[in-house]
Amino acid sequence: MLQWYIEDAGGGCRSFPEVLVLVCENPQLIYQSFLPLTWDNKLSLEEIARQKVVEMMQQAGVTRDDYLYVCSGNIFFGLHKWLTENGYHWETVKMDGLAHEVAEQTFQQQIISAGFPADIRLEERNYRDFYRQVDSWIKEDPARFKYLKDAKVRCKPERLRYILKGNSGSARTCCKCRKKILPYSPIVQYRFREVGKKKSHYYHPDCSPVKPHKNKLQQANIDWQGEVLHGVILSARETLPCQICHQEVPAGSKAVHARRDKDFIFGHPECFKYVNQDG
Known part of the structure; x- marks a missing residue:
């Protein structure tokens, strides 16, 4: 039985392909893949990522006797479901070690190869500042716009924005019936952006306009x-x-x-x- 680690890098950056890696530490085996900047079909980002990882698993000869540790990021949500449906042994973890290092180094190398200053590097997982520097570098020269990701194809379909979860300690108002959603009770959260700002609407489970795609409720x-x-x-x-x-x-x-x-x-x-x- 081998232990495999699945990690990504570059998901929060507005430019350059996301890096996906499949890594075994003992023996050391490394597989890498890149998401395209854009795609023509109607598949979601999560579905494209799942396809890429499954291809790497096939190349690596991963079996159902192996154990997989998978990053918990939303990019792998489709993979999480696929692994369960296909009988693999797996769990989500906060990724560290070789898989994390390989993913970040690979993403760094691709932007350096495009001309980004090699002395500017990600430090202590401060992704926000690092990606801002990459954005600023892209904006300096219109010729670099070719590295921008297609944000439209990466947008989540509306149905994927509804999450069933447990409410926190504050009562909220249901956007449909306008009644209170009690603290520490089931709640559906709809996440969206308005004028660039992250916002949420909340519903009782029975009031939700769609069946939540993701269930985090315990x-x-x-x-x-x-x-x-x-x-x-x-x-x-x-x-x-x-x-x-x-x-x-x-x-x-x-x-x-x-x-x-x-x-x-x-x-x-x-x-x-x-x-x-x-x-």
Whole structure:
């Protein structure tokens, strides 16, 4: 059994092809692919990326006995679904190590080959500043516009902008029925841009105009002091003590979030007793 890592680079840059890599560290095997700047068919960015990665997997001879660690980025959402449907063993991880290094170095090399200053490099994953410098360099010379990506074909179809998830600790207003969406309850988020600014609309699941394409919802129906509470499992925003075992739940860890009137219920998912738990 081999362990493979799938990573990308350059997705946040407005120019130059995204780099996709498939890497095995032991033995060291490296496969690379580039997304085109544009394409003519109606496939989404995620579908194009899936095709490219599957081609690399076929070249590498990846089998269902192998294990794949895949970047959690949206560019691989179609791949995540394909791996599950086709019986592969995989999980998402925050990518580091050889795969990350190869992807970033390959992206850097392609822009240097186009004439970008070699002394300007990505530092400490500060992508925003680095890509701004690449944008500025492109704008200096109209002849460099040929490196710009086609933003139109990379736009998500409307149906992909709806996400089913758990609401945070703030009540929100449903854009359809105008009633409150309670804290720590299921919510559909529609993400879009308006005059260049990121915005969101929120809906009760039953009020959503389309069935959400992505499901991040983890519900937690818990028995709390003899009462059934309907909460959700979210990443903890700050380190807080579990209300069952009183041990700390580190920030970023998955935790049960629920409310009973004004009381906030919080703790390790494994510490609670569940009642017909979903998700």
